[in-house]
Amino acid sequence: MELITEFVEKENISLEGVRRAEILLGRDTRPSGESLLEAAKQGISSILGAVAIDMGIVTTPQLHWMVRARNKAIKASELDYFEQLSSSFRCLIDLIPSGSKISDVDEKLVVDGANRVGGEKLEVFRKMLDGMVVEIRNSGKDGGVLNEGVGADYVQKEKFAPSGFGSQDVGLRCASLDGDADRLVYFSVPSKSCNNIDLVDGDKILSLFAIFIKEQLNTLSMQGTKNTSSSYHARLGVVQTAYANGASTDYLKKLGLEVVFTPTGVKYLHEKAAEYDIRIYFEANGHGTIIFSESFLCWLEARYQECSSVSKGPEQQKAALRLLAVSKLINQAVGDALSGLLLVEAILQHMGWSIQRWSELYKDLPSRQLKVKVVDRTAVITANAETMVVRPLGIQEAINAETAKYPRGRSFIRPSGTEDVIRVYAEASTQEAADSLANSVARLVDQFLGFGSS
Numbered sequence: 001m002e003l004i005t006e007f008v009e010k011e012n013i014s015l016e017g018v019r020r021a022e023i024l025l026g027r028d029t030r031p032s033g034e035s036l037l038e039a040a041k042q043g044i045s046s047i048l049g050a051v052a053i054d055m056g057i058v059t060t061p062q063l064h065w066m067v068r069a070r071n072k073a074i075k076a077s078e079l080d081y082f083e084q085l086s087s088s089f090r091c092l093i094d095l096i097p098s099g100s101k102i103s104d105v106d107e108k109l110v111v112d113g114a115n116r117v118g119g120e121k122l123e124v125f126r127k128m129l130d131g132m133v134v135e136i137r138n139s140g141k142d143g144g145v146l147n148e149g150v151g152a153d154y155v156q157k158e159k160f161a162p163s164g165f166g167s168q169d170v171g172l173r174c175a176s177l178d179g180d181a182d183r184l185v186y187f188s189v190p191s192k193s194c195n196n197i198d199l200v201d202g203d204k205i206l207s208l209f210a211i212f213i214k215e216q217l218n219t220l221s222m223q224g225t226k227n228t229s230s231s232y233h234a235r236l237g238v239v240q241t242a243y244a245n246g247a248s249t250d251y252l253k254k255l256g257l258e259v260v261f262t263p264t265g266v267k268y269l270h271e272k273a274a275e276y277d278i279r280i281y282f283e284a285n286g287h288g289t290i291i292f293s294e295s296f297l298c299w300l301e302a303r304y305q306e307c308s309s310v311s312k313g314p315e316q317q318k319a320a321l322r323l324l325a326v327s328k329l330i331n332q333a334v335g336d337a338l339s340g341l342l343l344v345e346a347i348l349q350h351m352g353w354s355i356q357r358w359s360e361l362y363k364d365l366p367s368r369q370l371k372v373k374v375v376d377r378t379a380v381i382t383a384n385a386e387t388m389v390v391r392p393l394g395i396q397e398a399i400n401a402e403t404a405k406y407p408r409g410r411s412f413i414r415p416s417g418t419e420d421v422i423r424v425y426a427e428a429s430t431q432e433a434a435d436s437l438a439n440s441v442a443r444l445v446d447q448f449l450g451f452g453s454s
């Protein structure tokens with residue numbers, strides 16, 4: 001109750017006139033889901049005025065979408081979710097400029113469903129997606145195990161093709177969802193001779209979205225009408241965490257975008273993002289979304305109407321329509337692999353880009369992540385969006401001294417919020433250097449905080 005009261009106060013939610021609270025419940029495909037659902041229902045029924053609504057088996061982002069839709073008094077079933085996504089996807093495809101070299105884009109997309117609910121939902125959803133050829137592997141139907149050599153986390157951290165993918169897929173555009181379908185990464189298999197992949201991570205998804213949105217904003221701000229409503233300067237902001245590859249941040253800044261950093265965890269990214277008209281946030285691991293302010297969406301609607309009524313500025317009208325479609329296609333409540341995937345697909349078609357062209361936007365700096373078990377991870381206190389350690393004393397200086405030995409070196413440590421470990425991140429100009437820096441910093445962590453240190 002305390003947490004709820006705190007949240008209601010912080011978000012300034014008026015409870016006056018509210019007769020009952022609806023609590024939407026969803027579960028995934030694991031057998032434990034049924035008993036957890038029952039327990040949640042019983043808990044909710046003991047709260048006066050609270051009603052549980054069972055939305056069935058859904059992905060995490062679908063459930064968030066449903067809550068947001070319900071709060072906006074929009075229809076919120078799974079079918080409504082699929083219909084909104086597929087119609088806005090279709091709208092973006094219909095608005096593709098006739099000059100786009102669609103033939104450059106390989107038709108087929110192959111998706112790793114991580115043996116969980118996202119793969120299953122995509123199986124159902126793809127029947128509504130004309131204009132897209134999707135093959136789904138690891139959909140969960142064939143009894144594969146969650147997160148065992150599959151899924152976005154495995155692909156991003158290990159940089160290996162997931163189970164079921166390999167030399168037969170060389171050059172194809174592939175995507176990987178995570179277990180609850182709130183993360184998405186893309187990859188391609190560059191050659192038959194090795195297991196390595198060319199990873200297109202959350203940072204590059206963010207970059208693709210940013211380029212597309214910026215293109216539409218530029219079109220909208222072109223001279224056309226003298227009406228004052230057209231002179232709105234939308235603030236496009238980008239939010240990353242310290243795990244964003246340094247090359248991506250350089251690239252985004254060169255595009256002229258404002259890039260801000262928050263600690264790891266979507267609650268921080270989402271909150272920070274709320275300060276802009278259009279805000280794109282992504283973690284390198286593929287969790288992210290775009291949020292549009294209500295005032296910007298109202299302006300876009302007006303701009304769209306204005307362009308159509310005076311029948312001029314068709315390009316501006318299309319740009320407004322594209323942005324409106326993006327606002328409906330992307331799940332503004334939270335990172336959503338299914339909605340993100342459709343937006344990526346629509347933008348690649350719009351640009352006429354293959355996955356290789358997309359990947360070449362910039363070259364990732366080689367990086368390495370490690371985790372170290374320590375006596376007490378809460379002994380590490382960080383500052384500056386987790387890029388520096390203020391406690392224990394002395395460790396940051398030691399990390400700095402180590403990092404300074406490597407060209408383009410960058411390294412930081414932070415206590416994980418989900419595992420009992422300290423995470424180490426390092427990047428440098430070569431993979432060997434990044435590995436060596438990560439190992440040195442891991443040794444420092446062990447020295448300062450490990451079991452031998454106490």
Ligand SMILES: CC(=O)N[C@H]1[C@@H](OP(=O)(O)O)O[C@H](CO)[C@@H](O)[C@@H]1O
Pocket residue numbers: 243264265266283285287415416417418419423
């Ligand atoms: C390096 C990394 O991938 N960290 C993940 C992981 O958090 P940690 O606090 O690092 O354990 O799980 C979080 C929740 O899924 C996700 O938001 C975050 O990005």
